[in-house]
Amino acid sequence: MLHAGGRSGTGTVQIVRTSSLQRFPQTDGDRKSTAVTAVLVVRPVAVVGEDDPGRPNKEFPYAIRRRRADQPAAERVRLPEEMRALQAKLSYFEVWTDGESKAVGAAYADLVADLRQVAGKACNEAWNAPAVADDAGMNLSSSVIDLSPIKPFEKAYVDAVRDHFKPFYRR
Template sequence: MTRLPLVAPPVAPSTVIAHTTAPAVHTAASGGGTTLLLGVLSGAFLAALITASINIWLARRKSHEEERNRLRAAFAEAFATYSAYKELPYAIRRRRADQPAEERIRLSETLREIQSRLAYHQAWTLLESPTVGAAYQNLVDRLRATAGLAMNQAWTAPPLDNDAGMNIPPSVIDLRPLREHETAYLNAVAAHLKDLKPWWSA
């Protein structure tokens, strides 16, 4: 008797469909969750990056502003010291007549202190900016020549002993030639501060 070959029983179509489609559905669902998770993570990372960039920008802006304010104050102090020296001829003219020895000591100490501060500002401005330093050096040189001469003349003049003499006209003390050098210094300071201003703060 002839033996028939063994053949696997046919599989029902519904069974094949069930086994072949189920993994596909699972994969699609898994892929969607992964995409959503990556989107959330990417959004969080982008937000953190933007926040960090803004904080860095704000910190740099604050640092630049603080530095410019510090320099502005220092340049103004240098000019204030110059102005204090400039006032000395008037102070000498208006010294007290009843205490000549005390007034000589007082005004001499004031001059010494101002001279010391001028030397400091000359060195500082030159180190900070050669252009500003040169303008300040020229201003101080002109100051000593003009106001220095006026101080010498004030010491040789008698002290004031009346109220009317407190009004000192330019014919007695004329410091107007200093104005152009003051303008040159202030323009040099303005240009230096402008160069330090970052482009994004304009």
């Protein structure tokens, strides 16, 4: 059974992880393939770095707006460095997923391209805005940062992953 849950940004990972564990037989011959496929598909679904699964790429506009106002120079180094590391991982997994499945790879490439465009614009706007100065400013609504254009690409990617895990006779 597929289910979503957990913190924001982790529900998609749970859907795919649950799916991968239920769809693959666990014989010695299949165990390596199962592990490889689970890693190939689960990590890119999260669109995150392995060090901090709570910080997907689309969370960076929020992190930028919530940067420490008392240490602007340090934040100008820290946040771009985190984004650079994540961009490298996104590029790596883009190639990796395409090698696993052309359909999943194409959907992931579309998701990453849209994510870079939408979240990139939101990041630029966040850098131009002043850092949050008080507790009330921590509440950032979709009128401040709107990432809703990414949703159709996330859905298309998850659908491609689900289709990839379906038994051949059900495709």
